[in-house]
Amino acid sequence: MYGFEALTFNIHGGYLEAIVRGYRSGLLTAADYNNLCQCETLDDIKMHLSATEYGPYLQNEPSPLHTTTIVEKCTLKLVDEYKHMLTQATEPLSTFLEYITYGHMIDNVVLIVTGTLHERDVQELLEKCHPLGMFDSIATLAVAQNMRELYRLVLVDTPLAPYFSECITSEDLDDMNIEIMRNTLYKAYLEDFYRFCQKLGGATAEIMCDLLAFEADRRAVNITINSIGTELTRDDRRKLYSNFGLLYPYGHEELAVCEDIDQVRGAMEKYPPYQSIFSKLSYGESQMLDKAFYEEEVKRLCLAFEQQFHYAVFFAYMRLREQEIRNLMWISECVAQNQKARVHDSVVFIF
């Protein structure tokens, strides 16, 4: 039905699309960021944010503020908005919205498992979890000793269960295993999400598949860079790449054999969309890569709003808000630690 969404989209999706576009216009603007970057204390930040949509969430916080409180409250706003949309959504939009949270679920699972491995308190870990990725029995994760148990005990009830099919081993959990598990899960998740979007068809498929392909490629690059110098074999590394995206399959072959950052660069520069990202970096540098990727992502997410009658705006909005919260966190940290010179280092502007 490509091209005919305009006819029927508004029956179920119109209201929420309007809502999400309204939410999007509440994102902080360049002027806001300028003002925020000039703040001297966290109270200044609070004062400035009180004039934005974050106002009601921060107004009742007693005065010695902490960065965590700001981030927590801002996230709370995002979660409230998400829940509002989810309760209003009908199929297949509700499934689509749920898919957005699976990434956070994976992160939370990994966080808890790693935490218990290092003997942290479960409650403390739970507080650190992203509220979007919470599920009922998440605290029980601490009981599991290996992946099979993890799956059988807890995750079989969650939406993540199908993603586990590839990583069930009886090996005891260790850091390396967990990281591999995270990436395998993520791979399965992205592929599933990709298939789901393709099934939806129309403009949603077109835009979402682009966005997800970018996400997959970024993960592939990150996996490569992070696994350089570890005992991960080339084949294992190859297995962690998602089976779609611009780099699939030939780029993956090249990435799999990379031994240092410059080889990664060489492999990536063959792909025009990524050339511009890498051309911003000097040779041998990988710190700024994250920011470059974020900037590219934000650009693409903003473009998703240019088209109407599709679900990618929801995905884009959630991601943009998360980026905004990351920005706020960075700014607040810089202000709190008196590192104002570095305030621009990691802020990705959203316009």
Add this chain to the structure above:
Amino acid sequence: MGESGRGCCPPMDLMRSEPMQLVQLIIPIESAHLAVSYLGDLGLIQFKDLNAEKSPFQRTYAIQIKRCGEMARKLRFFRDQMSKAGLPPAARSVTPSLTSLDDLEVKLGDLEAELVEINANSEKLQRSYNELVEYKLVLEKAGEFFYSARSSAEAHQREYASNLSGEESLETPLLSEQAAMDPSKQVKLGFITGLVPRDKSMAFERILFRATRGNVLLKQAVVDEPVIDPVSGEKVEKNVFVVFFSGERAKNKILKICEAFGANRYAFNEDLGKQSQMINEVSGRLSELKTTIDAGLVHRGNLLQTIGEQFEQWNLLVRKEKAIYHTLNMLSIDVSKKCLVAEGWSPVFATKQIQDALHQATHDSNSQVDAIFRVLHTREMPPTYFQTNKFTSAFQEIVDAYGVAKYQEANPGVYTIVTFPFLFAVMFGDWGHGICLLLGTLYFIIREKKLLSQKLGDIMEMTFGGRYVIMLMALFSIYTGLIYNEFFSVPFELFARSAYVCRDPACRDSTSVGLIKARDTYPFGVDPAWHGTRSELPFLNSLKMKMSILLGVAQMNLGIILSFFNALFFKNSLNIWFQFIPQMIFLNSLFGYLSVLIIIKWCTGSQADLYHVMIYMFLSPTDELGENQLFPGQKLTQIVLLLLALVSVPWMLLPKPFLLKLQHSRHQGESYAPLPGTDESLQAEANHDSHDHEEFEFSEVFVHQLIHTIEFVLGAVSNTASYLRLWALSLAHSELSSVFYEKVLLLAWGFNNVIILIIGIIVFICATVGVLLVMETLSAFLHALRLHWVEFQNKFYEGDGYKFYPFSFALLDYEEE
């Protein structure tokens, strides 16, 4: 028009908005706070933001605002606590005990710390209390388990023993004997008892089963009342559980799972004697704790009570202070940091009051230097300020909803007060419905004071706000209802007997043929004899249609005349000669003439066909009128009027743009002449500014004029036609009400059955209230609104001003709520 003579006769306040002036105040920094506070009490000055380019925290008084925000937060915390404790804040007490912000800040800080500490203490106590309650529950419920388990076990044992004693049957298990015999092989079972939230109990059970591969025995018992959870302090429905397990690893797992599910574990002793001992002990401690907690609560209640007494006062103070600092932040600070410079709009009449307030502030703050007040000259458009009262404000809002009047232009609100309810009533003419509406709105007006103070719903709020509008609407509908002689569509012979009587008894067939005029004409309104006759509709239609046109032409003429007064006021002779006069001629030569014809026809009782007259006035003005002639010389008059109308169109269109161009070029020449004696550089600057704004583009002006002319010429026809809605709605209203009356009430009456009659009356009342009183009121209201906004106001109203929004403490209340 503009003068405001405050003597015997009412000044024309509403016709022209208050004359405003841009004033500059230079206030010494030490008296600034007090001065702004006095000005806020006065509420007659609108400050301009002179620091628009600065972000909020870079402004001078950012710290004070932050402090106010912090205090407001504390007050919200108190309010929260008070509403939780069920103590509403007392009404505003009279004694002002604290006036200084610093004192208040200290006081609030102390109170908050105290309250927080009390809360923490009582929370701690409450927590241990809740834990004990849970423990007690566990002891009771789990005790029941063990008791029932023991008794059933004993029963088994007895059965087993009896089995043993009897013949050995085939069913007797072979191993049981051994198992029973060998106590050394018995596995020591451990158990854990506790409480788990009920909604999680299923998942809890499932996870336990999975984690231990089924090697557990879980017993649960429902706790009937919700229990307060010690950790979260919320009421949760819970289950008491007992888990039996074997082995250390299983225990660890179960403990972890318990922790993960937020299940509180409590130690439990198998021994019956110890159990009862524990229960006694726990009950004792519970009652002890209870008294402590109660004492704490009383203490807390007292504290909140004292807070509640002064809460409103503090709240007001903090809000005022915050508003003052916000205003101070809008002032620009002098280079020497000795004084603040404020600019703002104020009504001219307030000059004395503002000066007094400034003087008072200087005096009260013991400042050596007086604040300076001076009036600035500017070309900027001042805000529009009408002094309305509770009666006029609703009408002014009807006008403002379309657009706020330009500074000092004629305000249609004055006329709206009468014409709006009147036009409404023309469409809603029924004195029965009018009385219902009046009673409804009188209720609002009588209980005004009470209703003002409380919060109403959305729709109620709207109705309440427009109570005086509705009252006038109702009064006018009673008036027009009397004219139409309609009371729920029943005619009454109120003012005299009907003028018509039957010639013979056979004329009861609803025709007017058999009627003859026997008395004087019915003195007021429509003769009741018309009702129900076959010629009722043609008669009323003709009457109402003609009346609508008369009303419409009158109102449109009023609009054009107002444009004349505007031109006179703004000394714009171009608009008088080349807009007002041709417009008047055009409208009146066509529709004014029609109105005259209507009146002549009414007075003379002529049979002339006015459609015919009007149409052939255009198509063939030279033809003989024949039987349609209403007065001698009509043909000549018509030709003259037609020519006048034709001439007035180019008159409207052409001269004005050319004259404007001429004026502009002359004006431009003037500006090169030396500036007049006023040496004020400000004046020169203002003059200079105005030139930049007045970029003259001839084509634009011409097109603008063209559009205006076309709009007026076409509008004259379409607007007149638009007034026919008065007739249409009035017709619809009377038809609807007669349908409800005849087809529901009379029909039900006809059955001679009490039940049907009651049902009929209920349906009639519902239909009357729902359709006629609510929906018809709404639709007539909207149509009256349209007639004012479009047909009336487009003749003269610019409506591109902006409202005067003074800095006033009185307005603060509205903002927050």
